[in-house]
Amino acid sequence: xxxxxxxxxxxxxxxxxxxxxxxxxxxxxxxxxxxxxxxxxxxxxxxxxxxxxxxxxxxxxxxxxxxxxxxxxxxxxxxxxxxxxxxxxxxxxxxxxxxxxxxxxxxxxxxxxxxxxxxxxxxxxxxxxxxxxxxxxxxxxxxxxxxxxxxxxxxxxxxxxxxxxxxxxxxxxxxxxxxxxxxxxxxxxxxxxxxxxxxxxxxxxxxxxxxxxxxxxxxxxxxxxxxxxxxxxxxxxxxxxxxxxxxxxxxxxxxxxxxxxxxxxxxxxxxxxxxxxxxxxxxxxxxxxxxxxxxxxxxxxxxxxxxxxxxxxxxxxxxxxxxxxxxxxxxxxxxxxxxxxxxxxxxxxxxxxxxxxxxxxxxxxxxxxxxxxxxxxxxxxxxxxxxxxxxxxxxxxxxxxxxxxxxx
Numbered sequence: 396x397x398x399x400x401x402x403x404x405x406x407x408x409x410x411x412x413x414x415x416x417x418x419x420x421x422x423x424x425x426x427x428x429x430x431x432x433x434x435x436x437x438x439x440x441x442x443x444x445x446x447x448x449x450x451x452x453x454x455x456x457x458x459x460x461x462x463x464x465x466x467x468x469x470x471x472x473x474x475x476x477x478x479x480x481x482x483x484x485x486x487x488x489x490x491x492x493x494x495x496x497x498x499x500x501x502x503x504x505x506x507x508x509x510x511x512x513x514x515x516x517x518x519x520x521x522x523x524x525x526x527x528x529x530x531x532x533x534x535x536x537x538x539x540x541x542x543x544x545x546x547x548x549x550x551x552x553x554x555x556x557x558x559x560x561x562x563x564x565x566x567x568x569x570x571x572x573x574x575x576x577x578x579x580x581x582x583x584x585x586x587x588x589x590x591x592x593x594x595x596x597x598x599x600x601x602x603x604x605x606x607x608x609x610x611x612x613x614x615x616x617x618x619x620x621x622x623x624x625x626x627x628x629x630x631x632x633x634x635x636x637x638x639x640x641x642x643x644x645x646x647x648x649x650x651x652x653x654x655x656x657x658x659x660x661x662x663x664x665x666x667x668x669x670x671x672x673x674x675x676x677x678x679x680x681x682x683x684x685x686x687x688x689x690x691x692x693x694x695x696x697x698x699x700x701x702x703x704x705x706x707x708x709x710x711x712x713x714x715x716x717x718x719x720x721x722x723x724x725x726x727x728x729x730x731x732x733x734x735x736x737x738x739x740x741x742x743x744x745x746x747x748x749x750x751x752x753x754x755x756x757x758x759x760x761x762x763x764x765x766x767x768x769x770x771x772x773x774x775x776x777x778x779x780x781x782x783x784x785x786x787x788x789x790x791x792x793x794x795x796x797x798x799x800x801x802x803x
Contacts, residue, residue: 431498462757476728516649571756598648604750636684738764
């Protein structure tokens with residue numbers, strides 16, 4: 396069956412759980428966030444909406460499913476190695492102005508601890524790792540900071556050994572409960588480091604759909620074409636708000652700390668219209684306007700895998716200098732032969748929405764490369780000319796060229 400062309404703004408499970416007060420009575424009480432934590436969550440909200448809008452605008456009519464939290468954490472680890480204009484550009488893109496780097500790290504640490512422990516009925520796992528070429532010298536402060544605040548697993552590896560690719564991908568597979576099996580295809584000779592975040596989420600609906608009520612139905616795409624789907628349905632109390640562009644519907648998981656928040660375009664409106672008005676203020680206003688209503692909900696059962704290279708998206712959001720091989724400044728990670736820069740940010744996600752609940756996973760890999768890592772190596776692996784000369788007189792004694800070393 397053709398994949399459903401639908402964009403659910405699961406933006407992010409962690410937003411409603413962290414910043415806004417829930418309307419669900421049985422939500423687990425949460426401690427008061429510090430000023431820096433509130434700022435980080437607000438920054439994460441802002442970054443989530445910015446990056447989702449950019450990706451959605453570039454993928455009209457296509458499924459999109461991202462984890463801004465995963466992207467933010469992976470870039471947050473990388474931020475500890477940035478300096479100068481590169482550091483400021485990354486801070487701006489991540490909307491982290493207003494708090495110190497120490498507060499940023501401490502807030503990421505406490506946010507991850509909070510998200511993974513707040514609801515005993517929901518599985519929320521976050522894992523971080525750093526893999527680097529074992530022939531280079533990485534700044535100790537960079538490693539220690541990411542170990543301390545991001546609980547990152549540090550692995551110096553032989554990047555020339557194909558087994559390293561398997562080791563990285565096995566970590567990814569294990570950290571996402573088998574839902575994402577690889578993030579690295581092969582290791583480029585210029586690559587010196589991978590900074591990887593993995594998230595796994597599994598939550599049962601607080602009020603589950605009855606499988607016996609799921610029926611065959613049609614889903615109408617924005618093109619007007621229809622596709623078949625399995626339509627779940629239930630009648631219960633939901634928290635809903637509406638404006639001229641969309642209706643917001645909140646569906647809780649577990650104890651209510653996590654939820655899926657759906658934005659359904661109003662009649663005569665499209666997903667693009669919703670994306671256009673989806674500002675930080677519009678998001679918060681809709682959340683604050685949620686009120687309890689009894690509704691009959693019809694919702695398609697769906698499963699989706701998504702992947703994206705985020706280089707151009709992040710450049711467009713202000714991080715272009717970090718990808719510039721010659722202007723990027725990551726000297727807090729590495730100072731050696733060549734200049735370190737971000738060569739790729741790769742993102743993969745998985746989501747399965749059914750009658751019982753939702754299972755989702757995300758992996759973000761920040762690849763750090765260097766310019767001309769092999770400038771100190773000359774490899775005679777192609778035809779060359781050779782000369783035998785006397786140095787005092789500069790007299791050439793012999794000259795030749797080697798085209799085929801196998802000929803004796």
